[in-house]
Structures are given as C-alpha cells and as structure tokens.
Amino acid sequence: MDHLKRGCHDDQADTYDEKVLEDLDDYVRENYYCILTRIVELLDLREAMAVLDIGIGTGLLVERMPKDIELYGIDISKKMMRKLEEKGLKANLAYGSFLNIPYENGMFDRIVSSFAFHHLTEEEKEEAFKEMDRVLKDTGVIVIGDFMFKDCLQKREVVERLKSESRVDILEDMAEEYPGRIDRSIEVLRKLGFTVEYERGSTLAWILKARR
C-alpha cells in the first residue's frame, strides 16, 4: 500500500489523544509522555529556532515545546492537524510526508518526529533521511522517537518476551508496520555525514539523535 494511505491517521483523529491516555499502562504507549518530554529535551531548543515536526498529529509533542521557537509541522492526515488547531496550539501546518517535505533546502535548525517513522519501510526510511538532510541546516539536529530495535538480537529478545506473554496483538501490529532498526539507520545517517546517539525509551521505543 502507498505510504500516504498506509500511515494516514484520519480515522483515528477524533479519539487519538484519549486512546493514548487510556493505554499508557500497556507496551505500545508505555512511557509515551515521558518519551515526548525527553525528545524535546534532546532537541536542545533555543529562542527563534526553526523546528519541523514530521507526523505532527494532534500536537502531543507541540504541547511540550517552548513557545519562543518558529514551529512548522507536516502530516499526511489533515484531520489530525485540525485537532491540533482545535486545541489552540500554534504551528505553521502543511500537508506533507517524510518523503516529500514541502520546504526549501537548509531551512530548519531541528527536525523532530514522534511515533510516526514506523509507518515507512526500511527503503522509505532511507529516502526520508535524505529528505530530512536536504531541509536541515548544516548545524542542524534530527531527533526521532519511535518503535525501534537496536539490532536483530534486541528485536529477538523483545519478540520472545511478547510471545511468552501471548501478546499476539502486538506481534501482529509489528508485522504489519515497520519498527525501525537503529543499526541500519546509523549506517544511512553516517553516509549522510551524521553522528548518531540513541537511548531506550520503553520496551518497544527508542530515541535517536543525529547531528552533523
């Protein structure tokens, strides 16, 4: 399925924030708010920085960002972005995808994304990193928090744990979506001239930070 249809959250827009809140005790949303807060910390934001949030959704990350930045957000779900506006949050919003960022070269100090990157295949993730590299300033930083595995071994450990707990629901979701592989992302980002740090956010989620 085309990535624009695959990841679009139009059908979840009305209930997204409530669902996150309800599911905080389970693996998929484990540490959700803490991860968002940590992502913002890692961005090391300063006044007037131009920041792009990809897959901005209903603005759960925006709520944690300082107000004195120049915030831009793109998403392939107009309904999710409408919810953000209804909450009174402020951002320059546009329809756009990881693979087609509707902005000029070298425009952003920071690029950030939370819980959206797993909608892309590994090949699409590689294209997306190139597209982020294009719109990032030379001094720029990328921070991505999402479902990921450090490497094959760590993935096996998590899969074994989920099997032992009969979590077929999560295993099926994982098979349908594309949790990232940090080792592969590092390879791609290094070729683009980035150094990468990463840390674990929860059983299923990691945060990756790339700087030139």
Ligand SMILES: C[S@@+](CC[C@H](N)C(=O)[O-])C[C@H]1O[C@@H](n2cnc3c(N)ncnc32)[C@H](O)[C@@H]1O
């Ligand atoms: C799980 S929500 C996360 C929203 C928000 N970042 C958060 O942390 O709460 C994923 C969002 O990414 C958007 N999305 C999925 N695939 C995308 C793509 N290829 N490009 C841009 N946005 C995408 C979805 O429409 C949805 O709004």
